[in-house]
Amino acid sequence: MSDQRYANFINRQSFIELDARERAVALLDEGTARELVGPFDRVESPWLAIQDVTPQSDDGCVVMKGKIAGKAAVVVALEGAFQGGSMGEVSGEKMTAALDLACADNEKGIPTSAVILLETGGVRLQEANLGLAAIAELMASILALRKHSPVICLTAGTVGCFGGMALAAGLASYVVMTREARLGMNGPEVIEQENGVEEFDSSDRALIWAIHGGEQRFATGLADALVEDDTPRVAEAIRKLVLQGVPPVHRSSQVTLYRKRIENLDSSVQWDPKEFRSLWLKGDAKEETV
Amino acid sequence: MSDFTGVRGTVWFRALAGQASPMPGDPKSVLTADAPLGNDQARFLCVVPDPHARFPCARHGEVGLEEGYALATRVREIIELDKNTTKRPIVAIVDVKSQAYGRREETAAIFLAASAAADAYGSARLAGHPVITLVVGQAFSGAFLTHGYQANRILAFDDDGVIIHAMHKEAAARVTLRSVQELEKLAREIAPMSYDIRDYAKLGLLHKLLHVDNPENPTQQEIHAVKGELVSAIEDARNSPVDLRNRLESKGALEMRKASLRVRSLLAEQWLAEQ
Amino acid sequence: MEQLEFTYPAKRKVNKRAHVGVVGSGDLEVLLEPAEGELAHVVIRTSVNGFSDTWKAVLDRFFSKYDGAVRIQINDAGGTPGSVQLRLEQAVEASER
Numbered sequence A: 001m002s003d004q005r006y007a008n009f010i011n012r013q014s015f016i017e018l019d020a021r022e023r024a025v026a027l028l029d030e031g032t033a034r035e036l037v038g039p040f041d042r043v044e045s046p047w048l049a050i051q052d053v054t055p056q057s058d059d060g061c062v063v064m065k066g067k068i069a070g071k072a073a074v075v076v077a078l079e080g081a082f083q084g085g086s087m088g089e090v091s092g093e094k095m096t097a098a099l100d101l102a103c104a105d106n107e108k109g110i111p112t113s114a115v116i117l118l119e120t121g122g123v124r125l126q127e128a129n130l131g132l133a134a135i136a137e138l139m140a141s142i143l144a145l146r147k148h149s150p151v152i153c154l155t156a157g158t159v160g161c162f163g164g165m166a167l168a169a170g171l172a173s174y175v176v177m178t179r180e181a182r183l184g185m186n187g188p189e190v191i192e193q194e195n196g197v198e199e200f201d202s203s204d205r206a207l208i209w210a211i212h213g214g215e216q217r218f219a220t221g222l223a224d225a226l227v228e229d230d231t232p233r234v235a236e237a238i239r240k241l242v243l244q245g246v247p248p249v250h251r252s253s254q255v256t257l258y259r260k261r262i263e264n265l266d267s268s269v270q271w272d273p274k275e276f277r278s279l280w281l282k283g284d285a286k287e288e289t290v
Numbered sequence B: 001m002s003d004f005t006g007v008r009g010t011v012w013f014r015a016l017a018g019q020a021s022p023m024p025g026d027p028k029s030v031l032t033a034d035a036p037l038g039n040d041q042a043r044f045l046c047v048v049p050d051p052h053a054r055f056p057c058a059r060h061g062e063v064g065l066e067e068g069y070a071l072a073t074r075v076r077e078i079i080e081l082d083k084n085t086t087k088r089p090i091v092a093i094v095d096v097k098s099q100a101y102g103r104r105e106e107t108a109a110i111f112l113a114a115s116a117a118a119d120a121y122g123s124a125r126l127a128g129h130p131v132i133t134l135v136v137g138q139a140f141s142g143a144f145l146t147h148g149y150q151a152n153r154i155l156a157f158d159d160d161g162v163i164i165h166a167m168h169k170e171a172a173a174r175v176t177l178r179s180v181q182e183l184e185k186l187a188r189e190i191a192p193m194s195y196d197i198r199d200y201a202k203l204g205l206l207h208k209l210l211h212v213d214n215p216e217n218p219t220q221q222e223i224h225a226v227k228g229e230l231v232s233a234i235e236d237a238r239n240s241p242v243d244l245r246n247r248l249e250s251k252g253a254l255e256m257r258k259a260s261l262r263v264r265s266l267l268a269e270q271w272l273a274e275q
Numbered sequence C: 001m002e003q004l005e006f007t008y009p010a011k012r013k014v015n016k017r018a019h020v021g022v023v024g025s026g027d028l029e030v031l032l033e034p035a036e037g038e039l040a041h042v043v044i045r046t047s048v049n050g051f052s053d054t055w056k057a058v059l060d061r062f063f064s065k066y067d068g069a070v071r072i073q074i075n076d077a078g079g080t081p082g083s084v085q086l087r088l089e090q091a092v093e094a095s096e097r
Helices: A003-011 A020-026 A089-107 A129-144 A163-173 A188-195 A206-210 A215-219 A231-244 A255-263 A273-281 B008-017 B063-080 B101-106 B108-125 B141-144 B167-174 B180-189 B196-199 B219-238 B251-256 B258-274 C052-063 C081-096
Strands: A034-036 A062-069 A071-078 A113-117 A150-155 A174-178 A224-225 B028-037 B040-047 B090-098 B132-140 B155-158 B163-165 B208-210 C002-009 C019-020 C027-036 C041-044 C070-076
Touching: A020 A062, A020 A071, A020 A231, A020 B132, A034 B108, A062 A206, A062 A231, A062 B258, A071 A089, A089 A113, A089 A129, A089 B132, A113 A206, A113 A231, A129 A163, A129 B040, A129 B163, A150 A163, A150 A231, A163 B108, A163 B141, A163 B258, A163 C041, A174 A215, A174 A231, A174 B040, A188 A206, A188 B167, A206 A215, A206 B101, A215 A224, A215 A273, A215 B208, A224 A231, A224 B208, A255 B063, A255 B108, B008 B040, B008 B132, B008 B163, B008 B219, B028 B063, B028 B180, B028 C002, B040 B063, B040 B219, B063 B141, B108 B132, B108 B141, B108 B155, B132 B141, B132 B219, B155 B196, B155 B219, B155 C070, B167 B180, B196 B208, B208 B219, B251 B258, C002 C052, C019 C081, C041 C052, C041 C081, C070 C081
Parallel strands: A071 A113, A113 A150, A150 A174, A174 A224, B040 B090, B090 B132, B132 B155, B132 B163, B155 B208, C041 C070
Antiparallel strands: A034 A062, A062 A071, B028 B040, C002 C041, C019 C027, C027 C070
């Protein structure tokens, strides 16, 4: 490794080591961050204490209003260290309501984008159906907001973005990941549980990152940016995407393209993840312009 | 394992749409048909088991890669067709036990296939199509997020075989380090954790619970009544906003989602104070 | 789940509230707010039962050096005495910045 690269590595300010609150502040322009419905408002989960789970004062979701590159923005960050960043009634509603308020501001003529920091395993099982419903409602709010301003999903690790929340990432205008991050609907353990170790050996870390990791997702066009775990670089990547604005067509709307890619795959074999990168792009239809 | 027979989808699709086939070029696991419903021509969609599906992990009624994109295609087709005319209703008939769990699925981004279908349903709703979901059997987790949960109105049968939930009991018990019995006890006391559709109905997310004696073998009378309920739901959706606010304005929400309502009002208060 | 409460004498007015920590496995969250009067009140919610003596010992030691009039809320999921001490110190530091 060159001296400069080594120096960069040593001097980097790890974004992954920051908690949700610190991450949210780091992405907003200096001095503009204001937390809404924060710890001292004590809006907690009503469902956890009865199950002997200690609630957190912000239910593991931080809503931070401010500016990014001078433009109005809201950052909503899930705290991966609290209940695996899972979606409960309150954490879900904080995210959804924040996006709805951003949408209303857009309609009032104040362009406001949203950045959602997803470190989450999906639904919080202690709240099951309210967690699942919260994800569905969040997805609806993403669809509404992204017509006006970008909804940017950032997954940096260590938890990654799994379960129903991977669909929120799928609907985002842009997805930003680090190499350490992972994105997928089902984690390796649940696949091994359902369909055996042959299908997915959940102890094979190399395989996990080769399939779900940021580098693979970026290489297969499923993430828009791959960033170093260095806070200023992460913030810069987000700024760039906010300024880029709404994409001409969202990834989740490019149905013809992706359907064709699936049809072209040989489903009778498992694919080597590196080889998959070229399989995936082989014989692409002309880019959809809907 | 919760009993999933995988027949209810086909039974109700045939009952409501008059046939049970996929459209040309679609996988056999996705049924699509246009059929009269009240004064409209409605598009009906359903995911059913296909033991010969191309992907081995999607052969027992799971919602996988092909299913997600086929649903997205057939819903988008309607959005395009009705672009400059009356927005016809879209009816999702739901009996899905899970998403597909496979290495191929994860590699080829099943999360995006699922998002694509949800995008299509949600976009149809935002464009003014009444999107109605009828849960005739199971509606679990990622599968339900993909097919059904973006609807304006959700109806379900009040039957033990109808379950809306985030995770099957055995898996949920394992993940939360409890026994199934402990989980069932908690589920009886905590409505959002319950596997009983009547408890789900208390949460205010369902438009209506319908009664059918045997969902796997409905009478003509029952089918006629269900059609009437779908027509009412369509009318109700047409006279309401296109977003999902009805889920928080229901009687159930006022009772069971007080924390959600508190979040919403406090956040709005603090957000507007900023401006 | 247990709820424990402790009270200590206090001399000094505190001006700023502070929040540190996460209710993660082996960690805890501390909310510190200024209180009226000459007492410091601590309320602890913990999912690990049976350690009230340990909590008392840690708090006794902490308040032997800290005399702010505060209301402290702790949400705990199994923090060690070391992490409790650390989080309390961090909260104090943040409230005095």
